[in-house]
Structure formats: C-alpha cells, structure tokens
C-alpha cells in the first residue's frame with residue numbers, strides 16, 4: 001500500500017493527488033499510541049504510524065522508566081543507610097555504573113527502538129521514522145530523514161500523540177550553556193560533584209533526590225513558594241524537610257536572573273544578588289507541547305496553544321483524535337494509555353465508557369512517595385464544594401512507627417460534604433503510591449465515606465492511616 005511520493009507538497013491539491021489511501025494515520029508514538037496502532041491493525045485497519053524519534057516516546061527512553069531505575073538505586077542506598085538504626089552495621093559505597101548500565105542495557109537498548117518498531121511491523125503497521133504533519137482533514141504528509149516524503153489520505157482519520165519536550169527557560173545566558181534536561185540526566189555515565197536543579201516539580205524532585213543520595217551536592221531552586229506545587233502543601237512541606245535533612249539545599253521563591261558556564265562549571269545568579277556554582281545544571285522546569293509543527297492550522301486548530309481540546313471520546317475535530325500530554329488532562333503515561341483505549345474504541349466503532357478525569361492518580365516516586373488522586377483541598381474549595389478534610393501522619397501510625405527511619409508521610413482525604421464522598425486524597429509515605437490505590441478506588445467509584453468507615457483495615461498496615469484520616473473528618477477540620 002505504501003508507494004513513495006518523493007516531492008514535498010507545495011499545495012493541498014498536489015498533496016491530494018499523490019496520496020496513498022489508508023484507514024488510519026497516527027503521528028507521534030507515545031506510550032498510548034504505541035498500543036493504539038497495534039490494536040487498530042489487529043482490528044483490520046490499514047494503519048500508518050510515524051515517529052520522528054523513538055517508538056514509545058518519552059516514558060520508556062527518557063522519562064518514567066529510566067528515572068524509576070535511578071530512584072530504585074538511590075532508595076536502595078538510603079535503605080542501606082538505615083541499617084545502623086535498625087539492624088547493625090552496613091558499609092555502602094555508591095557507584096553509578098550499575099545504574100547507567102541498567103538504563104542503557106535493560107531499559108532502553110542503548111536508546112534504540114528496533115524492537116518496538118518490529119512489534120509494529122509484526123502487527124501489520126506501516127511505520128516511518130519521520131516527521132508527520134496534518135495537511136488537511138484526514139490528510140498527512142511525512143518527511144523522511146532522507147528528505148523524501150510520503151503523503152496519506154486516511155479514510156477513518158488521524159490520531160495525534162506528539163507529547164512534549166523539555167521547556168527552554170527564557171533565562172539570560174542559559175541557552176548557550178551545556179545544561180542538562182531529563183534527557184541528558186538519564187544518559188549520565190558518571191556523576192558530577194555538585195548540581196543545581198532548576199524546578200521543584202516531579203522531575204526536579206525525583207532527579208534531585210537521586211543525585212543527592214548518590215553523593216552529589218544538590219541545590220534545588222524553585223520559583224514558586226514551595227516544591228510540588230500541585231500537591232497538597234502538607235505533603236510538599238514533608239518532602240522538603242526530608243530533602244533538607246538528607247543534606248540537599250532547597251531554595252523556594254527564588255528568581256533566577258542569569259546563567260553562565262565556564263571551565264569551572266555553572267554559575268547561576270539570583271534576583272537576591274547571590275550566585276550559586278555547580279559542576280552541572282539540570283533544568284526541569286516544565287514542558288513545551290510538540291504542537292507547533294504538526295499542521296494544526298490546516299484543520300483550524302491553534303498551533304501555538306499548550307493543549308488541544310478533546311471531547312470525552314478524544315475527538316478534536318472531524319476525523320481527528322488527540323491523546324496524551326497535549327490534551328492537558330494529566331501529563332502521565334497512565335492517562336495517555338487510558339485515552340488511547342478510548343480513542344481506539346471510538347475509531348473502530350466500539351462502545352465503551354467515555355473519558356472521565358475526576359480520579360486521575362499520580363505518584364511522585366521520591367522516598368517517601370507522594371501519591372495523589374482527584375482534587376486537593378484547595379481545588380475542591382475553588383470548585384465551590386463544601387469541603388471537610390481529614391489527615392493523619394504516617395509516622396505515628398503503628399506501621400509508620402514500626403518502620404522507623406524513612407517512615408514519614410501522611411494521608412489526607414478531601415470530602416464533598418453534600419455528596420458524602422471523597423473527591424480527592426493524598427497518600428504519602430513508604431509505598432505511598434500503592435496505598436493510593438485504595439483511595440483512587442474510593443474517589444473513582446464515589447464510595448460513600450460512610451461505607452469506607454464500616455471497613456476493616458488490616459493491622460498494622462500503612463493503609464490503616466486512611467481510617468485515622470477518615471476519623472478526623474468527624475472533627476470538622
């Protein structure tokens with residue numbers, strides 16, 4: 001089905017004449033689209049898939065997977081450091097080599113997607129490494145690395161899953177320095193002596209703790225008044241204290257005025273007049289959506305927007321579905337995969353539940369882990385709900401106390417009083433992301449708080465802290 005058409009489209013008319021007819025074209029193969037294209041091909045559709053870099057997107061190569069390998073190693077070091085308080089003596093000599101090796105060999109195959117591409121081909125998908133762009137409704141041009149083009153007309157339509165790239169901060173001098181983003185950080189083969197991390201969001205927090213636990217002197221700079229801005233402030237405060245207690249320097253509410261680099265390393269100047277020096281600079285200060293060069297304007301959408309509006313079936317227009325981070329429903333792999341399944345059902349004519357985002361879970365995999373689902377207290381109040389909250393510290397629960405060092409955290413629940421259900425919750429602590437599963441069910445299924453209170457909570461588990469937090473709701477905080 002795939003005839004080469006080697007000319008760049010000069011206008012829409014020529015594009016139409018040279019097109020190959022297919023059923024579906026998918027541009028950008030983040031983790032969601034990877035499963036969507038396979039499912040569509042298995043459903044009998046003629047599918048063309050295009051990615052300009054690596055099949056699977058940011059998550060397996062530069063995001064979730066390598067960063068979680070880094071965190072697993074860093075947390076193992078921290079756990080070994082707790083032997084003295086709990087079980088005798090242990091001597092630990094951190095080494096980055098096993099981390100770099102695991103990421104390169106086990107996680108990313110040396111940042112090579114040949115296996116993922118072969119999976120698509122085996123499923124019957126026509127795959128191109130190239131840049132895909134919409135040229136009209138249901139029409140796509142693909143620019144291949146050798147400068148040739150393919151043009152497609154997709155009778156069923158087009159799915160966009162282009163994801164994001166690290167945001168480039170408009171800080172004086174920064175662009176001309178060899179700073180790291182998450183992409184360089186996960187490819188590190190050796191460690192610097194010191195590092196400045198710009199951004200205290202999930203990427204900055206996770207990376208800062210990794211490098212700090214490996215002995216790098218880390219300074220974390222956050223422009224906002226606190227780290228982990230979208231999380232509950234109590235959780236952010238606990239994490240900041242953990243970071244500081246571990247020897248990290250955390251500066252919030254800072255303005256960075258300029259950055260420079262020399263043989264001596266990086267210098268970061270602050271609005272206060274102070275300056276900081278470090279061997280490495282890691283910028284983790286948000287993401288830029290890959291929407292600026294994907295032809296959105298050809299279908300009447302705004303290429304400068306940060307998100308594309310989608311309905312509950314992931315439709316963004318005539319014969320157009322959009323999934324993943326660029327939908328603005330939560331920049332998480334599980335959201336992209338959830339959306340991919342809905343889009344696949346819709347474009348293959350199957351019924352199924354529409355998308356709902358009232359219970360999006362998220363976990364920052366620091367130690368302690370910070371899990372959240374649904375609304376924070378402030379978000380619930382801003383939504384006009386009559387709210388009651390209850391919280392309980394993890395370390396004063398039986399299990400938290402038994403756990404000892406590393407047991408800090410909390411459970412916080414947010415109740416919509418009128419409906420008597422939880423609309424949001426936080427589970428922070430050892431395995432906080434796993435405890436979150438319970439709370440995600442409660443928020444998702446709108447289990448009445450009265451029912452949650454009749455449950456038996458196993459002793460001594462971390463999740464028993466949920467029962468205590470629910471008890472505190474009665475105190476009418």
Ligand SMILES: Cc1cc2nc3c(=O)[nH]c(=O)nc-3n(C[C@H](O)[C@H](O)[C@H](O)COP(=O)(O)OP(=O)(O)OC[C@H]3O[C@@H](n4cnc5c(N)ncnc54)[C@H](O)[C@@H]3O)c2cc1C
Nearest residue numbers: 028030051052057058063064132162163324325331332333
């Ligand atoms: C360091 C880090 C850690 C993270 N950790 C987690 C975590 O623990 N849990 C979690 O749920 N999420 C995590 N995330 C977020 C997660 O990686 C993303 O939410 C996830 O990858 C889904 O993104 P996406 O589907 O929108 O697209 P992406 O994964 O960004 O993939 C988009 C793909 O589209 C391609 N593309 C873009 N434009 C074009 C074009 N015009 N033509 C062809 N191809 C194109 C790109 O090459 C890319 O392969 C993390 C992210 C980072 C950076």
Ligand SMILES: NC(=O)c1ccc[n+]([C@@H]2O[C@H](COP(=O)([O-])OP(=O)(O)OC[C@H]3O[C@@H](n4cnc5c(N)ncnc54)[C@H](O)[C@@H]3O)[C@@H](O)[C@H]2O)c1
Nearest residue numbers: 199200201202203204221222223224284285286331363364
């Ligand atoms: N465990 C996870 O699920 C996980 C992990 C990493 C990333 N992610 C996803 O990736 C997304 C992107 O992560 P991120 O951490 O880059 O972005 P983010 O937008 O969540 O956080 C960026 C942080 O940088 C700060 N910042 C911005 N400009 C700054 C400046 N000039 N100086 C100092 N600080 C500045 C912001 O205030 C914010 O706190 C996340 O929102 C999340 O959805 C998820």
